[in-house]
Each structure stands twice: as structure tokens, then as C-alpha cells.
Amino acid sequence: MQTLTQRLANPTRFMEISRAALPWVTAGAALFIAYAMYLVFFVAPPDYQQGETVKIMYIHVPSAWLAMMGYSIVAISSFGLLVFRHPLADVSAKAAAPIGAAFTLAALITGSLWGKPMWGTYWVWDARLTSVLILFFLYLGLIALRSSLDDEALAGKLTAVLALVGVAILPIIKFSVDWWNTLHQPSTAFTSTVDPSMRTPLLIAAIGFTLLFIALHLKGMQNEILRRRVKTLRLAEVERGERLFSARAE
């Protein structure tokens, strides 16, 4: 049987563990990103077709991956909230959404800026680009729905329902390039077609940005837990003020 206090104990343990882990994750992210940037700008060769514009790849591709990973985290957390009613799941879903949205935006913008020199236009309406745009809309929808409900517990659960409805977008993004013949690069997923001189920096950048994502997610969850504690304390203060004031009559 779980009471309110027992449920609060769980986030407390999360706070302890995440506080210990956060500096290490942050440091790891910084190291990997710094090393990747060194490789990108001073070591990696230009592509024989794309020239130096291939440097955009090292931020574009990790952004695109993290955009999808972010939604996966939201979806898994939503599932955890609706099915197991885990109190941290809602915190996780809420914290992951803006981070995922930011990386989706980054993928869209860097992709557009890559598209102009490569395809001659900032934007084409092909399946992958469109599906990433839809992903961005879904993120916006999640954030907007949550913020337009006053009851936070209800807002979390309804947002979770929406997140699960939208989860169909992930396979569409992933396989859109294979299903429809489009301008965009098909998924190579580190098969041998990519030269190691470009694969290594991409891999290192991807690890670095993923660590950054994790660090931001942990910090975001901590912030949210603090916010909820503040709210609880303030509500207690408000009730207390009410009691003290009422006592004046007696």
C-alpha cells in the first residue's frame, strides 16, 4: 500500500542519485563534444561530393537522432505513468518534451541550412522532412496541452495519452526514406559505406550530445521535483495562513 509520503520517498532517492551522477554526465558530455569538434574542424576531411558542408552532418545527424530519442523517452515515460502510475514517470515525460523539441528544431534548421547548398532549396516537401516537422508539431502539442490544464495530475495523464497516440510517428520518420524515394539521405546507420575518418567524429559527437541530453533531462527532472515541492510547501503555508487568520475570531 502506497501512501502519499511513501510516494514522495521515491523522488527523494532519485534526487540523491541524480545529484551524484549529474557532474559526471556533464563532464563526459563536455569532453566528448569538445573532442568531436576538434576532430570535425581540424582533422576530418571534406566529403568528395559534398565538400566542407559535410561538417553540418556532425550536428545535424545527432540532433535528428536525439529528436527521436526524446520522443521515445516521452512515450515510454507516458506508458509508465498510465500503466504503472509511477510518480517519476510524469516528471520524466514533462522534462523530456522541451529538450526533444529543441533538438527537433535544431535538426530542422541545420537540415535546412544543409539543404540549400546540397539540394538548392531550404525546404522540400519530402517524406522525411515532413515527418520530422510533424514530430515537432507533436512536441508543441504535448507542451501546449499540459500547460492549458490547471489540474497538474490530470494534465500529466492526458498528455501521456496524447504522447502514446502520436508514437506512430517514430517508425514513419525512421522508415520514410526507405518507403518513399526521396531526396533525403537513406539511413546508413554506420554501415561500412561511410569512411571511418567521418564515422569516428560523428560517433563521438553523437555520444557527446546524447550525454548532454541525459544531463539536461536529469537536471530538468530535478527542477520539476523541486518545483512540486515548492508548490506543496506553499500550499501548506497558505492553509496555515488561513488557520491563523481564522483563529483571530476566537
Add this chain to the structure above:
Amino acid sequence: MDLGPHAAFIWASYAAFVAIVGALIGWTFFDGRRQAAALQDADRRGLKRRSEPGPKQDGA
């Protein structure tokens, strides 16, 4: 460093990326500070109320 004819696009995309991710990091950090301060404030008020009786009342 020579980034060829499309240098502007490369720099623009890195700049946009840094702006977006930087804003995200900055906001997360700032929000953390704000919540921590608010929690301290709320804690302090709670403690004060409990240890010392309020000025006008506290017969509850």
C-alpha cells in the same frame, strides 16, 4: 580554416545549433537556480512560522 564556398551555411547552422542548445542549457540552469531559491524561501518561512509564534496571533 577554409570551409569552401558554403562557409556561410556551415557557420549559420553551427550558430543556430549553439543558440538553440545554449538557450536550452541556460534556461535549465536558470530554472534550477530559481526553484532552489524558491524552495529555500519556502523552507525558511515554514521553519520560522513553526519555531517563533507569529506577531499578532497563533492560538491555533
Add this chain to the structure above:
Amino acid sequence: MLLHADHLTVERGTRTVISDLSFTARAGEALLVVGPNGAGKTTLIRTIAGFIPPSAGVISLKGDTSDRDIAELSHYVGHLTGVKSNLTAAENLAFWAAYLEGGDRAAVSDKVDHALSLFGLGALADYPAGLLSAGQKRRLGLARLSVAARPIWLLDEPTVSLDAASTELLAGLIQEHLAGGGLVIAATHLPLGLEEPTYLRLGAKGAADLSPEAQP
């Protein structure tokens, strides 16, 4: 100052809620409008405030009113509090102070501080009003009465969701306002604890009976 209603008739939808009602309220006097549910108390207060145009009769003001109409000389406090959840208690009140009376920042903030501590909300000044309890929100709404000076107070069941302490506080405030030459018209089911109020009893059919014995 003197507020006089002359053969007032007010209709809501197809019903005549108040018919041929005349009464006078004087400065320094509290007029309590009483009567059963649906008697037309709210309707009367809102008619005086100028929200509902009467279908016959007039409400007029005599005395030093510098040609302003009743609405502008009145504080109307109805069932809703006029409090924004996303502003702090102090911000809410500061807005109403500036909106209702203007004045520079320092003057506004003095008035707000005074009003908040008067209504026992000083400790909660910087909390978002959405966190306040129903009674506290209600008090925040009533605090408007003290941030802007208005000769006429129109109150519709002002004690709803107030506890004993707040009710007493409000009664004191009303008494003070009356002593300063103010005029209070309040719809209420409770005696409010005022000294010598006048009662205006509305009947089930809008017939009125204005006498000291008509008290609830």
C-alpha cells in the same frame, strides 16, 4: 449624499423580478437587502451598479457627486473575485489600485501593502493567487475596497466563503466607511454584525418592505 430609487421595475428574461420598488439610502447608512433565494437581491445590486437597465423607474444620486454617475462612484463586489491566478496577490491588488485610481508606483505599493496586511494576506503577498484558498481569494477581492476610495459600496453576499474572523473584519471596514460618510448597499442572508443597519426586504414577488422590523 443620498441614493434614491424611484418606482423601479426590473425584468429578467420574461419575468418581472423587481416591480415598482422605491427606497432611499443615505450617506453614513448601511442598507441591507434581504429576502429569500430568487427574490431579486442580486438583480437589484446589479441594477444599481448600472449593469442591468431598469425597465421603468430611475435611480438617482443627490449631493456632491461632481457629475459622475453611480457606477464610477461605486465599488461593486459580486460573487466573482476579479483575481488572476497567474499574478501574485500583491500584483493583483496593485493592478486594481492603479486601474481604479491611478497614482505613482510608490503610492500604489503603499496602498497595496496596507490593504494586504489589513486582510491578513501580508505573508502571502508574493504567492501566485491561484494557490490561495477560496476564503483568501475572496479577501483579496474585498481588499479592492481599501485600495481605492469610493463613496458607494455595492456588495453582493460579501461574506460568502468568509470565516468568522474575516466577517468581523469586513463589518469593521464597513462601519468605518459609513463613519467617513460612505454609503453601503449589501445583499445578504446574514446580519453582518453592523450597528443599526436599515433593511430592505424583497419578497418572493419583488414586493418590498422597508422597515426596521423587516430584519431577517
Add this chain to the structure above:
Amino acid sequence: MLLHADHLTVERGTRTVISDLSFTARAGEALLVVGPNGAGKTTLIRTIAGFIPPSAGVISLKGDTSDRDIAELSHYVGHLTGVKSNLTAAENLAFWAAYLEGGDRAAVSDKVDHALSLFGLGALADYPAGLLSAGQKRRLGLARLSVAARPIWLLDEPTVSLDAASTELLAGLIQEHLAGGGLVIAATHLPLGLEEPTYLRLGAKGAADLSPEAQP
């Protein structure tokens, strides 16, 4: 049949409204849930109806329930009437009869006629429900109880806006339902005029006291 709540705890928002409440309601017995405003009466009824998932504890049914859950075996009558203004009284009831129990047109229309005359609405059968008064609408909502047979009745302040005659009628209906082996759980501020009801008194803190002396 026997409805048993076991160590029930229900939270609303951050507050624990009902904590560790256990009680049993038996077929043929009326359980009246009483207590001050905010004690959690509505919360309890809605929890039994399955709208609010309890944070701890279970509510279980024993007896011949053919494996259906409590919600499906219950009539829930809350503060809202479930009446559509743009349908006539008869159409409203016919819809609920068909929706709650199905059946062919003739059967439905018989049930509707019977229920309408039972609740004194026979003359108003073809009036758009929007024109009915608050009490008449309420009766139309209650008439649902008699167009579909359900062993459990969950009533939340069923006498609100009912006059004396209708209250009596409702009491009779409840008594009849109990006599037929039904089970009634009602939140109420009034005694309802039932013979020997059991009282479940909810305190300000959700503490419960189940005894005949606990009656209001």
C-alpha cells in the same frame, strides 16, 4: 449482495480526502453518507461508481453479480441531471431507457410512460426539457432510476431542488428498491425519511464513524 470497501484511501489533488475507510453495505439496506461540506461524500460516491481510482484499498462486490463490475450494476445520479434541453421530457427518458437497457420500441415507451407519470411529469411529456423548472428537471433525471433495473443505486444529494412531495416519492421508491433486494448508497444532508437507514458519517478529516448513533 454485499458491497464492501476495504481500507479505502482517496486523494484529490495533493489532499487525502478519504483515509483508511472500511464499510459494508448490504442488499436491502440503505447506507446514508453524511458529514459536513467538504467531508468527502461526493468523492466517496464517485469512487464507488468507478470514476475516481482509489489510491489505496479496494471496493468489492460479493454475491450474484455475474462478473460485471460495480459501475455496470449501478445507477449513478449526481448533481447534474443528464437532461438535454432540446429533447422533450419523453425523448430524454426514452433515450436513457434504450441506452441503459435496450429493448424494443414498445417496451421502452411503456417504461417511459410509467416513469413519467410516477414522477408527476406525465403532463409535461412532450415539453422540451429546456423549459422545465430546476425541480422538474431533477425529477426527470431521477426517473432514470425506474426505466432501467440496477441493483445498486448511488445517489449524491438526490433531494437537491426537490419539494416535499417529490422527496417523499423518492423515499418511497428507495424503500421499494430496498425491499426488492436492492442496495442504496446516498450522500445527503437530510434524513430522507427512510426506515432504519445505516449512517456512515465522514468527518472533516475523512475519519469515518459507522453507527446508528452517528445519524445527523
Add this chain to the structure above:
Amino acid sequence: MSPFLALFKRDLTLAVREGAALGTALGFYLIVVAMLPLGLGPDLKLLGRIAPGILWIALLLAALLSLPRVFEADHEDGSLEVMATAPLPLELAVASKALAHWVSTSIPLALLAPVLGLMLNLDIAIAPVLVATMLAGTPAISFLGSVGAALTLKARRGGLLLALLVLPLYIPTLIFGISAIGFANLGQEGFSASFLILSATSLASVALAPIAAAAALRLQLS
């Protein structure tokens, strides 16, 4: 009469009696379409070319914005609570209501489309195909929309938020609806593939959307 049918019939009756709802949706459709030539200039050739797309998108918006009332009314008057304790699963109740919305709003909008097409110089030969794709695609609109309507039942900023939540889900319907029309212009082959996917999208929505919508409604009743 079965509960499902009873609810369906009630919702249709109400839609007919509260005729203004349908009128408002049709009026909105009309005016959005009428604004386009004003915004794009009166080049008839251009208009005729983009007409199917315009008609589809305006129809999406009109159907969408008429959706919130689907559950709001039942929530406000307490019908939803009674439905949640009835033998008919809430999922089927939602399906019945979405179906009623389809019949009472989406179908009239689809039938109005070719008429508005005249204003946009739509090729008359396309009109039957246009209506056919709309009839095949709009069930997805009504059913997916019901999820959005259920999610935003208690939300502030109803209309705009609903659109933001639901329009992304409508994109496949839009894409295949338009591509079916495009193929019909050229030959039969691609048309039947697109039309099949369009219908499949609708069927999938009809099957899955009520589950999500019912879950959202249950959460809000608590």
C-alpha cells in the same frame, strides 16, 4: 433499440434540432474558401489547379473546429457520467458519437465541397472523385478529432489547442486524399492504391481512436 444506435439517433436528432451548429460549420467552410481568391488573386487557372487542396484543407479546419461541442455538451449536463456507468463500453459510446459527427457534419461538408469548387474554377470532372475521397477520408477526421476533443474537454484555449493537437494526425489523410485525386486525373492505377491507403487510414482511426478518446474521457471524469 441497441444502446449504440440509441445514442447515435439521439446525437443526430440533436444535430438537426440545433441546426445552427451545422450552419456555422458550413458557413466557416464557405468563408474560408471565399477568402482564398481574394488572397491569391483572381487567376482562374491557378485557382483551378489548387482547388482540391484548398477544399480539403478548409474542410479539415471546419470539421475540426466543430468538434469540441461533441463532448462538451454531454460533459456539462452530466450525460457523460451516466454513460460511463452504462453497460455499453465508453469506447463504443465515443464511436457512436464520432459516427454521428461524421454523418451530421463531415458528410454535409464533403457534399458542399464541389459547390464551393465552382467558385474556385474546379474542373467539374474531378468533382465526383473529390467527393469520393472526402467521404473515404473524413471518418478519420471525425474519429481522430474525437481524441482531440476528449483531450481538450477541460482545457482553456479550446479551439486553437484542439487544432494544434489534431492537425498533425490529419496529415496522412490529407496527403493520400490529395494524391488519390491527382492520380485520378492521370489514370486509374495510382488512384486505387492511394484510395485504399486513405480508406485504411480511416478504418484504423475508427478502430483505434475511440480507445484513446475513452481513456481521456475517463481521466477527466475522475
Add this chain to the structure above:
Amino acid sequence: MSPFLALFKRDLTLAVREGAALGTALGFYLIVVAMLPLGLGPDLKLLGRIAPGILWIALLLAALLSLPRVFEADHEDGSLEVMATAPLPLELAVASKALAHWVSTSIPLALLAPVLGLMLNLDIAIAPVLVATMLAGTPAISFLGSVGAALTLKARRGGLLLALLVLPLYIPTLIFGISAIGFANLGQEGFSASFLILSATSLASVALAPIAAAAALRLQLS
């Protein structure tokens, strides 16, 4: 601080704190614009040509649908009643609120327009003119819209009805906004005439709309 400014400042503060409202409007704008290429096909030349019209019409819809909250919130919490008994005439209060809506919603939408234009292959050279016409024209949107929002304050189905009432009033703004852009493409002459009429329309709305909106609000308070 003057009452007018106090109200303006409060509405802006609320808009910032309830940031999601603006986000929802921007998101709606984005998604409506994004649906068009999906409906019209990815022909970039065609898109570039119709882009200004599309951007204008979608902006109208987004601004419009974000309007109802402007008065609803104040009505629900009783602020409107207090404002009706304050020294500041209700007309000026309405003007202050419409101005706040313009600053907090219409301006961000106008600034987003050229970014969305990129997706529609809008000629970059037009972008400044587009934004200029939108800035000149959107006051009419916010102020005329406030009349609609005031009229539909208590109506159910707010959004759709509001759109039906107000969109016809937006037509002059749309026509002159578009024609100003068209002229700017060719030469300066016609542009300044259209731009002047556009600005005049806005000024007239700013002057007259608050009177109508305040009258509508007073009726609903009674």
C-alpha cells in the same frame, strides 16, 4: 500609472506568464502553413507565387482563434464587472486589451511569417514588405476581432462562430495587404496607395471597434 497602461501591462504580463497561449497560436500558424504544400503538391514555383496570400490568410485564422480568451478570462473571474464600474471608460479598457493582444500575439505572428515563407519558397526580397504590411494590417485584426470576441463571449461553439462573424470584416485588410505586396513587386507607386489604405483600415478599426466591443460587453453583463 494610468489605468489604461496598468491594464495593458497586466495583460502583457499574463501573456508572458501563460506563454503557452502564444506558443499555441504560433504552432497553429506553423501547422496550417505546413499543411498547404501537402495539399497543393510540392511545386516550389507555385508555392512561391501563392505564399503571401497563404501566409496572410493563415495569420488571420491564427490571430482570430486566439482572441476568445481575451475577454473570456476576464469575464469568468469577474474582472470585467469591476472594469465596467471603473472611471476608465469600458471603450478604452477594450482598446487596451486589444492593443495587448496585438503586441503579444499579432506581432509575433507577423514576425514568424517570413520564416514560414522560407518553407513556401517565398521570394526573400518580399519578406520585409510582407512583414511591413502585416504590421500595418494586424491592428485591424486584433481590434475588429475584439468585437467578435465580445459578441461571442457567452456563445457556445465560440471559435467557429467567432470566425464566421469576423472573417468577413477582415476582407478589406486582406485585399489591401495582398495588393500592397503585389505592387511592391512591380514598383513603388501602387504600393504606397495600398499601404495607406491598409493603414487607414487599421486606424479606423482602432478608433471604432472598441465602441462596438464595449457595447457588446455591456449587454452581456446585464
